[in-house]
Amino acid sequence: MRHIVITGTSSGIGFATVKYLIDRGFFVFGCVRTEKDANELRNAYPEQFSPLVFDLVEEEGIRNSVKEVEKHLDGQPLFGLVNNAAAVVSGPIAHMSKEDMFYQFEVNTFGPLNLCQAYFSLLRGKEGQQPGRIVNVTSLSGEIAMPFLGPYSASKRALMSMNHTLRREFYPYGIDVIEVVPGRVKTGIIEKLSDAGSKYDGTDFEEPMRKRMESAMEMREFGLEPEVISGAIHTALTSRKPKYRYVKPDLYFKGYRLPTMLPARMIDRVLGKQMRLLPSFLRSK
Amino acid sequence: MKHILITGVSSGIGYTSAKYFIEKGFHVFGSVRKEADAQRVKSELGDSITPLLFDVVDEAAIAKAVEMAKAKLGPDENLAGLIANAGIHIPGPILHLSRDDMRNQFEVNVFGALSVIQAFVPLMRKTESQKPGRVIHVSSTSAAIPLPYSSLYAATKSAMHSLCDTLRRELMLYEIDVIDIYVGPVKNDMVSKVSIYAERYKDTDYYHSITARLENALKNTIPKGLTEREVAKVLHDTLEKAKPKHRFAVNKDWFNTWFLPNILPIRLLDKILAKKLQLRPEDFAANKAK
16 A cells, blocks of 8 residues: 655645545545644544644654654555645735744745655665655745745745755655645635734735735635645656646636746736835825 | 945955945945954945944844944935845755754845845835835845755745745835845855865765765866856946846856756756766665775
């Protein structure tokens, strides 16, 4: 049986991917932060599933999870590690605290790197075994930085960079590292955004920030089904000759080709107008 | 009088740029971490530099420096530019780097750079007679082409790439422009600093490969690099230009270190790099057998 470790399985892409992989005959270790989430998943998937409870900001929890998986594998190699879990820190970058920046990167960048290190031996396997693969789920925000998603976009862009160096440094061990880049996904990060709204009242960014939240809530029903990303993750894990990255935009032309093709200064103006970030908005206050 | 702030002026690009801007008639606020460096820089560069004593990771010290700079600026004067130059490079194979290495690398190059920008933005707003200031981030070509053993450094520069985009878009409100410059290899003493680190990985599989990478840098990359003065000129021209590009690369060996790696299919580039840096499975096996 092929075994996969995947992080962030309590909701969204992670939750969908657990089912997707179980349906295709995998045994899945799903990482969650609370016992409650673990129990819910246990009840939903009585077979081919085992939860791992730890927080990505704690190294000890990560190390303990490796021991648990190793015991379960009992000499079999680990087929894949999927770094999917992410947090979203949102707000105007001019007022972002260092604490918030740290938290964003601890979860989205340092955590996944730490997992790559911790699961390295299990992925490498023993002499004669086929080494496993790593799949890092990043985001199109890493390519197209939207206002008020500064910390999130930067943490994902950093992970994109690490994806290259990981792939190059793990190459001699036969461990391939593949990136999956989702665009907007239904029931995705929007659910995690809601609490950031009023924190920046009283700053010059109060109105643009509120506008941003409103449009995010309006857009919550739009986007890809999480299963589309699960499919890309499955391909990355199983394809005989995988690409180095799979980009899955929600709208191929409008959401990906156009913004990465147009001059950046032009996009600045479009976004500035949309999000009330042009200097004239400040003057008119 | 035009004022700018340059972080990390004790040596390297920061020092040379401070000197260059002074020659062009600027008054420079230059950040240094040590009192001794503050005095040295002052005695070498004269009255046109005001050393600011702060480490980019120390928010309280940055706040004090802002007050100092504010007192020095005349009424109706602002900061014409902020050059976010200070940075560190923690090299090594990812497998053997610690979470604290990650934290340190990002705290200086990303969170620290952001703290400085946040703190000095109020001084860059336009005044009655002066245009709004510009932020220039000194990045690296490794943001586009991340090389083995520079993973954390490259990742911080990529994170800053994204943050520069966000800053540029959000600071439009204040008409403060943000420019991200990918600087290629520079002829300086960085390599002698990093060569010591190879010994730390003597007992790992990566040792021979790290040595190969360093030798390649010493023999090929560094001698063909830019001079610090050339970089300083680019920074100055970018600040003075009416319509600067939001992002660009400055590079000497443009074809080999920029064009080629950016145009080759990634999987092919991986193979070329692996061969050059002895990072193939057969290299590791051969080294083990030795």
